[in-house]
Amino acid sequence: MMSAKLFNITTIFYMASTLAFLGYLAGRNKNIGLAGIVLAWGGFAIQSAALLLRWKESYDIGMGHAPLSNLYESVVFFAWSTVLIYGIIDAKYKYRIVGAFVMPFALLAMAWGQLYLPTDINPLMPALQSNWLLYHVLTCFLGYAGFAVACGVSIMYLIRARHDEKGGSKSGIISHFPPAKILDELNYKAIMIGFPLLTLGIITGAAWANYAWGTYWSWDPKETWSLIVWFIYAAFLHARFTKGWVGKRAAWLSIIGFAATIFCYLGVNLFLSGLHSYGGL
């Protein structure tokens, strides 16, 4: 299949982009940083084409559904969303170095999908045959992607804050990170993108569940974990207005939030059972 080849090329682009960003981190050569973002957008364009092609191919073999229905497809889509949200934040705030902490997430997802997961297009069970599938998965994954970017930025923040506390040198790699205050702001911005999208993802999921089964909320493990993630980021948003909860604690909260997101996305399917069991291995 043509799309499979394109996904392989995408993986190579993301790997090259990650390497370029790491090179940028070490050498501070602006052109290498530019190469990093160009490779990321290039990979993104190829991946978009591959996703559309896979969608078409599913129609060719008589199954006809958006490429969002099994673990492989969701992992690939997670990489796509992460690059998109990172690309938007890069275009808006121009802190290129952030790519070194975000592109590895996209690369990791693509590599895992391409190397270890079954890539077949599967038929869609009746419960999944609905347009809600597209809206629900799209909103959830763009939300996850916002949290992935926030997590990458938070890791940078913790490194930078430690460096500042020690009164670190002004010449090392870390001194070229954006100032801690900016990283804190970027973290907040990324979560401000992720949180409404996650909310919309939970709501579209509830609307779909109500339409398919007549219950908008059934405390299924996946639903519950998405709510746990929602609680954590709601806490993050309120923590900003609470004394003693800004800075490092907020960064940790963002990292914990992303860990919960990953558990909600993968852990629930791999370790727990429930309505979303089709997403398992």
Add this chain to the structure above:
Amino acid sequence: MNTSNQRSFVQRLWDFFCSLKLTLFLLFTLAIASIIGTIIPQYPNIDERYWTTISSGKRALYESLGFFDMYHSWWFLAFLTLFSINLITCSIQRLPHVFKFISEPLLTLSESQQKSWSGDDINLTSTGEESKNRLAAFLTAEFATPVITKVEDQYHLFAQKNPWCRLGVYVVHFSILVIFAGAMIGNIFGYKGFVGIVEGDTVDHVELRNGKTIPLGFEVKCDQFSVTFYEMPGGGQSTMPKEFKSILTVTENGQEIPDYKHVRLIVNDPMTYKGITFYQSSYGQANNPDAFYFNVKDRNDDSSQQIVLRPGIPVELADGRKISIVDLSENPGEGLTAVLASEAKGSHQPNYFKVFKDHPSLDELRGDRFIFSLTGTNLKYYTGLQVNKDPGVWVVWIGCTLMCLGLCVAFFMSHKRIWIVLPDKGKARIYGNASKNQPSFKNEFEALTEKLNSQNI
């Protein structure tokens, strides 16, 4: 002394419920507590085998803590109640300030405010009244219509955009309460039930999850049920259903209802009548088929005949031989297959042959005068329908819509304010303030100031 103590106690209680620390505590507690129910199985989905994997002491402990129905346990509901109280008290405490902020905007800047807020000088070519009018026209065209206040010998022009967006966050908080209210309405006035209807049968009641039966107030008949399966890559049918479909007819006291005759019901496409919604949820075999329908075509004159075979009961054909059904199988890829025995008159040596339901013309190859094809059986399916009544669901959707709108307003819109202080003598200055997204407002403010300076006011 006593009363002041009481007041301070009430005051402290109020402060406790208003505090953001309580909010954080509740959000973390709810998050952590919610994990329990994703690890321990929950009613009604507990497999009998689970009980053998835990000790009786553990079971008793979990049961007393409500862990098997955790999300409805008293302590979880208590946390949710506390969460609601926290939301309400926070809003009561802060909303009046916000309303005041919106309804009584800061029209003039005091000396100290002018000093502490960094403003920009404006170059004016005109003076006094004329400047004031031109500046007002400029703000109206480029930003918003200003309110002009005269303080001693100074004019203060104040213009603002989106003051109401400060309410966004309260809309989100309110929407959570609306969703809770919708859920409660559904719990009190609605129900969730299940009914299995065999093809051709009619039901007028449903069984609820708690075992009670509830009359529907009308009748539902399952006219027909059918299921189709995905094709396997190599041909033949897989075991994965592609679609299952019920055809339903609703009647009230035996009277048919317009638009509710032969309604098609599939997964993801429910049917609602009188506030009660039917969802296609499962299906199954209702009987063991014992009659098999065959079409028998005679090569000599091309005539066809329908016969019904039942196990143990032979049927005689036109040439006197007896046909009986010996065996039946249904395998993926092969489909329903019947083994028939054909015994010529007077012979006791039957011939055996297979007839495949999915390959109706295959029997021609046998070369016999009679060509058999298996057309069907008297197998009946039952259709499993989830039956719900939830009058609160619309309240929940209103809450969800409010939440999305509120989040968009709270996150992506900002209350922007501009002041111009025009003194009788000396330089006029412009000041700006935004409730959110300062960097983008800074750019907007600088562009506005630049334009103002270039306009020769």
